[in-house]
Amino acid sequence: MGLFDELLKSAVGADAREPEQQSRGLVEGLLDLLQQPGTGGVDGLARSFEQKGLGAESASWIGTGANRSISPGQLIEALGASQVDALGRRAGLGGGSAAAAIAAILPALIDKLTPDGRAPQRERIPELGGSIFGGGAASAARKADFSNVQAGSSSTAPAPAPQEQWYTVAAGDSLSKIAKRFYGDAQQWRRIYDANREQVKNPDLIQPGWRLRIPDSAQKRD
Amino acid sequence: MRIALSLALAALLFACGRSETSAPPVSAPPPSAAPAPARVAAIELGNAIGSDKRVTAAADAFAPADTIYASIATEGSSPSLTLTARWTYEDGQLVNETSETIAPTGPATTEFHIAKPDGFPPGRYTLVITANGEPAGTRQFEVR
Numbered sequence: 001m002g003l004f005d006e007l008l009k010s011a012v013g014a015d016a017r018e019p020e021q022q023s024r025g026l027v028e029g030l031l032d033l034l035q036q037p038g039t040g041g042v043d044g045l046a047r048s049f050e051q052k053g054l055g056a057e058s059a060s061w062i063g064t065g066a067n068r069s070i071s072p073g074q075l076i077e078a079l080g081a082s083q084v085d086a087l088g089r090r091a092g093l094g095g096g097s098a099a100a101a102i103a104a105i106l107p108a109l110i111d112k113l114t115p116d117g118r119a120p121q122r123e124r125i126p127e128l129g130g131s132i133f134g135g136g137a138a139s140a141a142r143k144a145d146f147s148n149v150q151a152g153s154s155s156t157a158p159a160p161a162p163q164e165q166w167y168t169v170a171a172g173d174s175l176s177k178i179a180k181r182f183y184g185d186a187q188q189w190r191r192i193y194d195a196n197r198e199q200v201k202n203p204d205l206i207q208p209g210w211r212l213r214i215p216d217s218a219q220k221r222d
Numbered sequence: 223m224r225i226a227l228s229l230a231l232a233a234l235l236f237a238c239g240r241s242e243t244s245a246p247p248v249s250a251p252p253p254s255a256a257p258a259p260a261r262v263a264a265i266e267l268g269n270a271i272g273s274d275k276r277v278t279a280a281a282d283a284f285a286p287a288d289t290i291y292a293s294i295a296t297e298g299s300s301p302s303l304t305l306t307a308r309w310t311y312e313d314g315q316l317v318n319e320t321s322e323t324i325a326p327t328g329p330a331t332t333e334f335h336i337a338k339p340d341g342f343p344p345g346r347y348t349l350v351i352t353a354n355g356e357p358a359g360t361r362q363f364e365v366r
Binding site (some may be wrong): 021024028031032035036037044122125126127129130131143144147148149150151152153154155156157158159161 | 230275282284296301302303305308309310311312313314315316317318320321322323324326327330331332333334335336337338339340343345346348350354357359360361362365
């Protein structure tokens with residue numbers, strides 16, 4: 001991410017103790033900010049600047065011409081001091097340095113996100129951001145194979161309560177057919193039978209119009 | 223008449239006293255206050271987690287053989303919050319996408335992890351976290 005490192009160093013001087021990490025922190029923070037619904041993507045950010053009288057500047061970053069610069073003060077005016085502070089903390093930069101660094105980096109970042117001179121849809125920002133970090137070094141020759149990646153997840157939070165479903169028996173239905181429909185496995189008919197014992201006395205005999213409880217179907221489809 | 227007035231006054235004072243003592247403390251939260259909706263508070267990467275699902279040491283650079291963990295701290299409560307971790311390589315290739323649906327009732331930590339038996343190729347990676355489909359944070363890291 002050489003460009004952003006250099007911009008950071010030229011903006012904050014000695015405060016750029018770890019320019020690569022600090023510029024990455026700022027770029028990540030700005031990408032996160034752009035993706036927030038409240039910001040509204042590059043378009044939304046550009047509107048914020050426009051409302052502060054900086055429409056020509058933000059338009060130049062999106063457009064294909066030269067980027068117009070803004071001062072740290074103008075940046076604070078447009079983004080708000082608290083937002084600038086939050087971004088700065090992420091990069092280990094204090095208020096004044098943070099504003100200077102972001103004022104230097106933001107035009108280049110927006111420029112990189114808008115190679116064709118148009119603001120991208122908010123959903124595309126992560127992908128475009130990834131290509132910025134990739135720095136264009138990836139080549140087709142290095143196409144990696146991720147087919148054997150092993151992944152997982154877990155949480156300290158409880159799982160949601162199972163969603164109970166109901167099904168009204170139609171003509172021609174059987175418990176096996178219903179089990180196949182909800183669980184993808186006809187052999188699981190007994191689960192439906194057990195959950196409806198009060199109504200279903202004989203599992204081979206269900207009547208159209210009966211409402212059957214389908215237990216915990218979401219989990220059992222796994 | 224004077225006695226009746228005194229009695230009425232005493233009753234009024236008694237009533238006022240009762241209402242004061244039975245009033246709830248000012249600091250008590252209103253019973254109808256809705257719990258704060260769940261939100262992502264922090265995202266950290268590391269190559270190990272503890273029993274609390276938090277990474278033991280935050281990192282943004284990994285060895286190819288590392289298992290890469292992302293710890294997602296959430297605050298607030300929700301009957302159903304789906305967190306999705308989408309990991310991509312520098313060329314935009316999808317490495318993995320995993321979702322975890324939780325019902326947090328307060329601060330919680332959810333971890334996502336990826337590993338590759340033959341090692342991750344060196345390069346830049348991006349992790350995008352969404353909460354119920356809304357972007358909640360992006361992290362970049364490097365394998366070298």
